[in-house]
Amino acid sequence: MSALCFPRGFRAATVGAAIKKAGRDDLALLYMPEGATAAALFTTNLFCAAPIHLSRQHLKDSHGHASALLLNAGCANAATGALGASNAMECVETIAQSLGVHALSVLVNSTGVIGTQLPMQRIVPVLAPLAIAALCAEENASLECYARAIMTTDTKPKMSAREVVVDGQTVRVSGVAKGAGMIHPNMATMIAVVMTDAQLTARELDMLLRDAADRSFHRISVDGDTSTNDSLFAFASGKASRVDPELLRRAIVEVCQDLARMIVTDGEGFTRSMSVRVQGASTKEEATTVAKTVAQSLLVRCAVTGGDPNWGRIVAAAGRAGVRFDPSELRLYVGGIEIFAHGQPLACDASAVLAAFNGAHVEMMLDLGATTGAVGDSNADEYLTSGLTEEYVRLNADYTT
Amino acid sequence: MSALCFPRGFRAATVGAAIKKAGRDDLALLYMPEGATAAALFTTNLFCAAPIHLSRQHLKDSHGHASALLLNAGCANAATGALGASNAMECVETIAQSLGVHALSVLVNSTGVIGTQLPMQRIVPVLAPLAIAALCAEENASLECYARAIMTTDTKPKMSAREVVVDGQTVRVSGVAKGAGMIHPNMATMIAVVMTDAQLTARELDMLLRDAADRSFHRISVDGDTSTNDSLFAFASGKASRVDPELLRRAIVEVCQDLARMIVTDGEGFTRSMSVRVQGASTKEEATTVAKTVAQSLLVRCAVTGGDPNWGRIVAAAGRAGVRFDPSELRLYVGGIEIFAHGQPLACDASAVLAAFNGAHVEMMLDLGATTGAVGDSNADEYLTSGLTEEYVRLNADYTT
Numbered sequence: 001m002s003a004l005c006f007p008r009g010f011r012a013a014t015v016g017a018a019i020k021k022a023g024r025d026d027l028a029l030l031y032m033p034e035g036a037t038a039a040a041l042f043t044t045n046l047f048c049a050a051p052i053h054l055s056r057q058h059l060k061d062s063h064g065h066a067s068a069l070l071l072n073a074g075c076a077n078a079a080t081g082a083l084g085a086s087n088a089m090e091c092v093e094t095i096a097q098s099l100g101v102h103a104l105s106v107l108v109n110s111t112g113v114i115g116t117q118l119p120m121q122r123i124v125p126v127l128a129p130l131a132i133a134a135l136c137a138e139e140n141a142s143l144e145c146y147a148r149a150i151m152t153t154d155t156k157p158k159m160s161a162r163e164v165v166v167d168g169q170t171v172r173v174s175g176v177a178k179g180a181g182m183i184h185p186n187m188a189t190m191i192a193v194v195m196t197d198a199q200l201t202a203r204e205l206d207m208l209l210r211d212a213a214d215r216s217f218h219r220i221s222v223d224g225d226t227s228t229n230d231s232l233f234a235f236a237s238g239k240a241s242r243v244d245p246e247l248l249r250r251a252i253v254e255v256c257q258d259l260a261r262m263i264v265t266d267g268e269g270f271t272r273s274m275s276v277r278v279q280g281a282s283t284k285e286e287a288t289t290v291a292k293t294v295a296q297s298l299l300v301r302c303a304v305t306g307g308d309p310n311w312g313r314i315v316a317a318a319g320r321a322g323v324r325f326d327p328s329e330l331r332l333y334v335g336g337i338e339i340f341a342h343g344q345p346l347a348c349d350a351s352a353v354l355a356a357f358n359g360a361h362v363e364m365m366l367d368l369g370a371t372t373g374a375v376g377d378s379n380a381d382e383y384l385t386s387g388l389t390e391e392y393v394r395l396n397a398d399y400t401t
Numbered sequence: 402m403s404a405l406c407f408p409r410g411f412r413a414a415t416v417g418a419a420i421k422k423a424g425r426d427d428l429a430l431l432y433m434p435e436g437a438t439a440a441a442l443f444t445t446n447l448f449c450a451a452p453i454h455l456s457r458q459h460l461k462d463s464h465g466h467a468s469a470l471l472l473n474a475g476c477a478n479a480a481t482g483a484l485g486a487s488n489a490m491e492c493v494e495t496i497a498q499s500l501g502v503h504a505l506s507v508l509v510n511s512t513g514v515i516g517t518q519l520p521m522q523r524i525v526p527v528l529a530p531l532a533i534a535a536l537c538a539e540e541n542a543s544l545e546c547y548a549r550a551i552m553t554t555d556t557k558p559k560m561s562a563r564e565v566v567v568d569g570q571t572v573r574v575s576g577v578a579k580g581a582g583m584i585h586p587n588m589a590t591m592i593a594v595v596m597t598d599a600q601l602t603a604r605e606l607d608m609l610l611r612d613a614a615d616r617s618f619h620r621i622s623v624d625g626d627t628s629t630n631d632s633l634f635a636f637a638s639g640k641a642s643r644v645d646p647e648l649l650r651r652a653i654v655e656v657c658q659d660l661a662r663m664i665v666t667d668g669e670g671f672t673r674s675m676s677v678r679v680q681g682a683s684t685k686e687e688a689t690t691v692a693k694t695v696a697q698s699l700l701v702r703c704a705v706t707g708g709d710p711n712w713g714r715i716v717a718a719a720g721r722a723g724v725r726f727d728p729s730e731l732r733l734y735v736g737g738i739e740i741f742a743h744g745q746p747l748a749c750d751a752s753a754v755l756a757a758f759n760g761a762h763v764e765m766m767l768d769l770g771a772t773t774g775a776v777g778d779s780n781a782d783e784y785l786t787s788g789l790t791e792e793y794v795r796l797n798a799d800y801t802t
Contacts, residue, residue, distance in 0.1 A: 046728045047720035079716055081745030114713030115746050226721040228713075298699075299797055306798030312515030312629075315480055319448035320627040327447045344482030345516050387798070388699075390791040396700055397707030397788070 007172035007197035009237025013133035014149035020074030028149035031134035038066035039206035043230035049078035064202025078228035098131030160258035162251035189227035216256035269391030279380035293321035295383035305387030307358035329369030408573035408598035410638025414534035415550035421475030429550035432535035439467035440607035444631035450479035465603025479629035499532030561659035563652035590628035617657035670792030680781035694722035696784035706788030708759035730770030
């Protein structure tokens, strides 16, 4: 872990536009004075938001180059039709003009309520001042203001950074994120931004980003709902020297994993996290399917909340995952204690099992027994999620208009 | 609807064996003195319970013939290994001997806690008396005692019956069920029994049962967890005359739909039901996938509980279902009011929309717009479920051993 600052070549500014409510910064502009290679992963939801359509087009037309990213909280600009699209475009063009860059090099996304239009009368007047603030901003600033400006129902800003030092030269990877799960009423949702001063082509950055997402954001679940605005942006300013690709890869993965963990542990109604590791599957895909099914089971998640050693639910969820395996070969471990094997419960210390279900984190491991000998990543996978709580239901139900 | 009685050719008896707790009947024997054609659908869970393995084998070896069905509540006899299998077999053989029928003609299933063995010391002594009671039982008796004996956390017995009258001859279809969702801690779960005195071959009965299940039990969801013991049995005693196949088919479908509805509205923590109809899909399968995804969305289900007109969540859930459709063609109706079309919200009466989200039942309809003209069952499907409540989470979390 290193200081929570921007890498070289990145400046940021934030401003309040009272998009949903006054009294906070809810517009955040990231500015790369000398440009950056850019990559992004966007929601697969068919109702993806207007700014995502625009950013995807700009990334494509610019061949993976960007000078700025404009984010706002408080309104998702999703399910907003032609007006939503022209509002997103107006924001981008105003920022481009103020920064003196091509509109194609400006990306944009929004997070907040679905189905309402951006309050352009409050946003447009502050865009030029925001751009000027970004032009004048210091490099190496703290990530905190930026991370705070994109929060919706998050209770804390989410930031992470790593440094890789090679031959006395430092390469930095920094990231910020906002909460996952389509959390609060109509909220739409996860945004993460990963920045590095490493030298990377757009293609290299894209591959690193996909790899890191597969090991982090694609392995967490809050409520199984893919939102209309989920996005993960990555930028490489190239201001540092080239670095060992494997060290850089690891730093990016670690930053993404930090942010993903922060998203889970700051999910609505969070009380306890749980991880589901599956190994000994016939294929990686089958390990993924079983891990995901157990991690999304409402009954397993309720049991975790209650600290209830209901291992039968874990086994039953694995058994309905749609993956063929020999149930008599499955072994279940919770908190490292083997609980079930050969198709039946094992005699084990009940108080130790109870303790394993009652810690801050419940660790489940299922070995499907389809392979023997060394167990690697090729037939294993892991998901991270949380117990399902009454508070989650209350927060998502007790909103009336 | 007709009197809630058994059809001709069916007798039943129940007895208390204190399997989980004393003070109630928890063993139920259905007896067909002259035998019956038999069909069944069983859970697809790999960890299917010992009695299901046995019943599946008996159905196969008997070529769809049965004389009796033994059910118990309080213990699922699932994840119980070799001892569980021999216990199920011992129950079946004792019943067969007492009734004077071949063991192959006796089916069995259990419902209750996963991972504990049947208390054979309490069950075995009451099996012969139970069989004698069934031998002596009246025909045309009420379904109620039988339906009560298989209850677990159900708050009411679930029964339905229909009569088809042709040329002055009456054919009866009767059914009982117990609750769905792997409801209470470790519970494992749905059992339904459909009985008719119609004359049907095993193959005809099997086809009718599959068709009815597709239109009822396979179209409901309480929490998405397929249990280790889910089963649907059907028996035809042949004591009545043959009847118009379409009328009989409809009666069986209606009985199954009645029972399925009762299961949803008696689910744990139930406050409000919701239905999701999808039409205008490219294929039936795509309609099913979208309807199921919306029906299982935690956020949609939370909004229904809160009576919150969060239509954005419905649209977003449809958009992440993995089905390709043109989002600008989707139309969303709730309680008959068109809320969303052409990719954006429509102007509509907010108080009427609020009322549609606050009734006893919330009816959602999504037209994917992939087809024009007459809309039939070929590209439509419907799911029935309930709002997700804090009470559901509480019941499934606050159980400690």
